[in-house]
Amino acid sequence: MNAQNSTKRAAFFLGKGGVGKTTLSSAFARELAKRGRKTLIVSLDPAHNLGDVFERGLVDEPQHIAPNLDGAEIDLAAWVARYLDETKREIKANYSYQSVLNMDGFLNIMKYSPGTEEYAVLWAIEHIWCGVGAHYDSVVFDTPPTALSLRFLALPTISELWVAELTKLRASILSKRSTLLKLNPEAPVANSCVDKSEDRVYGKLDAIQKRLGLLNEVFKKESFVAVVVNPDILSMSEAGKIREELERLGIPIGAICRNKVGIPGGHAEGPTKVLRDLPVFDYQLVSNGIRELKTLDELDIERIADHYLHTGSPA
Ligand SMILES: Nc1ncnc2c1ncn2[C@@H]1O[C@H](COP(=O)(O)OP(=O)(O)OP(=O)(O)O)[C@@H](O)[C@H]1O
Numbered sequence: 001m002n003a004q005n006s007t008k009r010a011a012f013f014l015g016k017g018g019v020g021k022t023t024l025s026s027a028f029a030r031e032l033a034k035r036g037r038k039t040l041i042v043s044l045d046p047a048h049n050l051g052d053v054f055e056r057g058l059v060d061e062p063q064h065i066a067p068n069l070d071g072a073e074i075d076l077a078a079w080v081a082r083y084l085d086e087t088k089r090e091i092k093a094n095y096s097y098q099s100v101l102n103m104d105g106f107l108n109i110m111k112y113s114p115g116t117e118e119y120a121v122l123w124a125i126e127h128i129w130c131g132v133g134a135h136y137d138s139v140v141f142d143t144p145p146t147a148l149s150l151r152f153l154a155l156p157t158i159s160e161l162w163v164a165e166l167t168k169l170r171a172s173i174l175s176k177r178s179t180l181l182k183l184n185p186e187a188p189v190a191n192s193c194v195d196k197s198e199d200r201v202y203g204k205l206d207a208i209q210k211r212l213g214l215l216n217e218v219f220k221k222e223s224f225v226a227v228v229v230n231p232d233i234l235s236m237s238e239a240g241k242i243r244e245e246l247e248r249l250g251i252p253i254g255a256i257c258r259n260k261v262g263i264p265g266g267h268a269e270g271p272t273k274v275l276r277d278l279p280v281f282d283y284q285l286v287s288n289g290i291r292e293l294k295t296l297d298e299l300d301i302e303r304i305a306d307h308y309l310h311t312g313s314p315a
């Protein structure tokens with residue numbers, strides 16, 4: 001089948017630390033590129049090692065790696081700074097009384113507040129997807145440890161609920177203002193906006209809702225998610241948690257990758273719940289380790305590439 005028939009463009013490799021996410025996502029991206037599919041591989045891991053696998057330095061914007069293959073390592077600290085900067089500008093633009101707040105002090109705390117890093121990852125994905133991503137047939141994401149990955153994947157769903165409630169609240173404020181003005185055209189809110197289409201806060205909430213909706217669509221409908229496990233109880237049990245969480249979020253899993261098969265002392269069978277009803281792909285342990293790029297050729301990556309390209313919609 002023609003690779004271009006596939007509508008899926010994103011691929012995420014998730015799993016416990018050290019199971020082989022970077023290794024398999026790199027082999028997968030190389031395979032897609034070899035088949036003529038224009039591919040971008042992006043590391044979202046704050047502790048990058050994608051550049052080491054490809055034996056070159058990678059930066060925040062795509063660099064040429066091989067024919068049809070570019071790579072990037074997201075500079076998460078820069079994305080956190082950009083996100084905080086944007087927030088500061090928004091607050092300044094929307095709230096005239098902000099000058100009484102200690103804005104810098106507030107933003108300094110925000111830098112460390114829960115959620116900031118996840119939002120930064122999310123906006124980096126959006127930037128890739130809606131910007132440079134448009135030039136590629138596939139964007140393969142090498143992900144950070146499970147906890148952060150699950151949080152950024154959950155963020156659009158959680159934030160959409162939250163923004164929907166804020167939108168209702170804003171609508172009710174506008175309607176109350178309007179009632180007040182009907183009763184008394186001289187009321188103190190006379191200079192405030194009453195119309196949803198003109199209200200900046202309402203407009204902003206609507207814009208955020210649209211951005212989150214788009215990311216939710218990407219995760220739920222345009223992504224191929226592969227969960228990587230090793231023949232050990234801990235990585236299997238973490239995969240079980242990933243599976244449960246993704247099912248709750250409505251993000252389908254496309255494949256389970258059993259990596260390092262044959263490792264001495266390994267347990268070939270994990271909890272069957274983890275693997276149930278999902279295509280499973282096995283990757284043998286490369287006995288001398290993966291020391292250079294060409295060793296990736298020893299991994300049987302063709303089957304999962306076929307599966308990704310030939311599955312019309314996520315499994
Ligand atoms: N099939 C394999 N055979 C031999 N070694 C492997 C195999 N797969 C991965 N490795 C090795 O295991 C180590 C961890 O792999 P990798 O960095 O891909 O894992 P990761 O899940 O991305 O880890 P992290 O969570 O730290 O990002 C690396 O040294 C890698 O070369």
Ligand SMILES: [Mg+2]
Binds near residue numbers: 021022023049143
């Ligand atoms: Mg990695």
